[in-house]
Amino acid sequence: DVVLTQTPPTLSATIGQSVSISCRSSQSLLHSNGNTYLHWLLQRPGQSPQLLIYSVSRLESGVPNRFSGSGSGTDFTLKISGVEAEDLGVYYCVQGTHAWTFGGGTKLELK
């Protein structure tokens, strides 16, 4: 099974700071159809997860453009350009190229 490893597990940031979260896969996530099924979700405290980025770098409708995704193959990154208070919570990457698996999560907290 594909394993997604997220780093760091915890991230402390100040408001306005830019941060990045890494998601590394144990196998390439490039599907034979040419697509890469790697998405990013945010789960705020006490809430259901919400989709931020799909297919590596495509911003979900309604998500602020301070969020961006990049990467290919086995290495992927979520960047937040200027953290805001509403961004606090746990971020997950999830892959669907080989069945589906979630990363372990990265908790973003205020410094």
Add this chain to the structure above:
Amino acid sequence: QVQLKESGPGLVQPSQTLSLTCTVSGFSLTSYNVHWVRQPPGKGLEWMGRMRYNGDTSYNSALKSRLSISRDTSKNQVFLKMNSLQTDDTGTYYCTDGYFDYWGQGVMVTVSS
């Protein structure tokens, strides 16, 4: 608008079977996939399985022997059944659409005698 809602018992005894229902609105189960995802208290998300639009299913290999997902398209419902429950199956169970775009509010399931 698209909505998903999980329902089922909040308490299940060890070794018993969990039965959950995901009722969807705003889209057709014959056009979109539905996933089940669970989350132990204070821990991360775990993908459990998926019902495809065409009726095919796929499962987490670690749960496959205990898990079954089915549907009733006439009632817009997807069902999860998992047997031989243990205490580490305690957690919040979510259904979500195939793109992880829409989620239910989740149902908390406690496995305890």
